Amino acid sequence: MEIDSISSGSPASPSPLGAQPMQLNGCRSFRSMLGSPDISLANNAYWGIPSRRWDANAWKRQSSSAEQLPVLMSLFGGEMSLLRSPLQPPSPGFSFDLTERNAVLGRLLEGSPPPRPVKTGTTISGMVFRDGVVLGADTRATSGDVVADKMCAKIHRISANMYCCGAGTAADTQKTTDLLASNLALFSLNSQRAPRVLMAASILQDTLYRYGGQIGAHLILGGVDYSGAHLYTVGPYGSVDKLPFVSMGSGSMAALGILEDRYKPNMEVEEAKVLVRDSVQAGIMGDLGSGSNVDLCVITAQAVDYIRPYQESQYTNGRNRKYKYPPGTTALLSEKVVPLRMELVTEAVQRMETH
Amino acid sequence: MWGILFYSVPVTGFCPHGSYGVQDTLRSGFSSVKNEILPSHPLELSEKNFQVNQEKMNFATVRNIQGLHAPLKLQMEYRAARQIQRLPFLQSSNLALDTLRNSDESIGFEDILNDPYQSELMGEPHMMTEYQLGLL
Numbered sequence: 001m002e003i004d005s006i007s008s009g010s011p012a013s014p015s016p017l018g019a020q021p022m023q024l025n026g027c028r029s030f031r032s033m034l035g036s037p038d039i040s041l042a043n044n045a046y047w048g049i050p051s052r053r054w055d056a057n058a059w060k061r062q063s064s065s066a067e068q069l070p071v072l073m074s075l076f077g078g079e080m081s082l083l084r085s086p087l088q089p090p091s092p093g094f095s096f097d098l099t100e101r102n103a104v105l106g107r108l109l110e111g112s113p114p115p116r117p118v119k120t121g122t123t124i125s126g127m128v129f130r131d132g133v134v135l136g137a138d139t140r141a142t143s144g145d146v147v148a149d150k151m152c153a154k155i156h157r158i159s160a161n162m163y164c165c166g167a168g169t170a171a172d173t174q175k176t177t178d179l180l181a182s183n184l185a186l187f188s189l190n191s192q193r194a195p196r197v198l199m200a201a202s203i204l205q206d207t208l209y210r211y212g213g214q215i216g217a218h219l220i221l222g223g224v225d226y227s228g229a230h231l232y233t234v235g236p237y238g239s240v241d242k243l244p245f246v247s248m249g250s251g252s253m254a255a256l257g258i259l260e261d262r263y264k265p266n267m268e269v270e271e272a273k274v275l276v277r278d279s280v281q282a283g284i285m286g287d288l289g290s291g292s293n294v295d296l297c298v299i300t301a302q303a304v305d306y307i308r309p310y311q312e313s314q315y316t317n318g319r320n321r322k323y324k325y326p327p328g329t330t331a332l333l334s335e336k337v338v339p340l341r342m343e344l345v346t347e348a349v350q351r352m353e354t355h
Numbered sequence: 356m357w358g359i360l361f362y363s364v365p366v367t368g369f370c371p372h373g374s375y376g377v378q379d380t381l382r383s384g385f386s387s388v389k390n391e392i393l394p395s396h397p398l399e400l401s402e403k404n405f406q407v408n409q410e411k412m413n414f415a416t417v418r419n420i421q422g423l424h425a426p427l428k429l430q431m432e433y434r435a436a437r438q439i440q441r442l443p444f445l446q447s448s449n450l451a452l453d454t455l456r457n458s459d460e461s462i463g464f465e466d467i468l469n470d471p472y473q474s475e476l477m478g479e480p481h482m483m484t485e486y487q488l489g490l491l
Binding site: 089093100187190207 | 398
């Protein structure tokens with residue numbers, strides 16, 4: 001049997017045009033690569049693949065055999081099969097099945113707004129000092145106008161020498177940084193090397209660019225590797241900037257003012273910590289989406305100092321009372337006990353194999 | 356005309372799947388004509404074709420640098436690896452294919468979300484096998 005008639009098709013792209021999906025794919029990619037039908041034919045023959053001319057007649061012949069299946073995409077040459085569950089296993093990764101349903105429901109239920117994701121509404125900032133990098137963040141997470149989390153952790157560990165602050169949609173920042181950390185760990189296990197900060201920034205850039213800004217992660221990545229201390233900022237659309245100091249989030253304008261005013265290259269560690277704390281504090285005071293505590297993370301070539309919290313909020317109310325009530329606080333008005341009688345119907349013993 | 360159609364990314368066909376081509380609301384949810392023709396999310400098309408487009412780009416680059424033999428040999432290996440599959444309704448590990456693509460050393464959303472091994476739905480075995488063999 002020839003290679004094509006027993007080809008099974010990858011899970012991602014079975015063609016509805018019958019038992020030759022791979023050949024069709026192969027032809028298309030050859031042609032798109034080579035751009036000339038003659039060369040593709042010659043090479044197909046060379047490699048022992050039965051050559052198929054990709055011409056208008058072949059296209060029509062194949063689409064007629066597919067008429068038994070109501071498939072709209074046969075009009076487009078059958079590159080990717082797009083049929084739903086009965087004939088195709090679910091493809092891994094993001095599934096867009098529910099976007100239609102949401103659109104339909106949105107039209108049906110006009111007036112009630114959709115639920116909003118938890119955003120961090122943040123002030124995060126970072127700067128490079130003489131021996132390394134200092135990252136700072138506030139700890140408030142908001143969902144619309146409500147504070148969803150007062151002690152949110154926004155500085156995520158990427159590796160022993162790299163940490164990343166995340167602003168934007170909380171789930172997106174957490175998942176993106178988790179994936180980055182896992183990929184870097186795999187890389188360092190495979191290659192026996194510590195990853196560079198530049199590699200982390202590139203991975204982030206590739207991931208976020210692929211999703212075209214739909215993943216709302218505004219990140220500040222800082223770390224120390226063999227080539228020194230580096231600070232990168234990665235935007236949700238995949239833009240990367242390498243800067244000596246940076247701030248992101250809704251409070252970034254306030255924080256940036258402080259940083260612009262007092263930043264000097266090669267500062268000492270205590271001065272740098274105070275400056276970053278001041279910048280985050282400016283965001284906390286000036287922006288409604290930022291608040292609560294200030295977390296700091298100081299990364300040097302020798303050690304990482306994750307200080308959580310560096311400064312606690314001055315505005316927390318302590319609990320004034322105890323809210324546990326002793327038994328008997330609520331008056332019992334009446335009591336009725338109904339015993340539940342159950343009778344034994346059958347009894348069976350089943351031996352278990354315990355080897 | 357051919358060039359345009361050939362290089363364009365095909366629109367995903369969302370034709371209804373019930374009997375007689377009528378939408379089976381119980382199985383496939385709500386339907387609308389617009390959603391059957393146009394993608395409902397900006398990323399839908401690009402995500403569907405991402406793997407394919409990446410490979411095309413890489414093969415084209417390799418062809419420009421190393422010559423025609425390189426992508427031809429690589430594609431032969433891909434074709435061979437793609438044939439190592441279980442029956443259509445069972446999940447295949449695609450180990451050889453993953454190794455070729457280097458996706459066995461990285462984690463992405465396709466490893467976390469919508470894991471086929473955790474899928475609650477199973478395709479109808481006879482129908483899927485027949486479809487795979489072109490007998491449907």
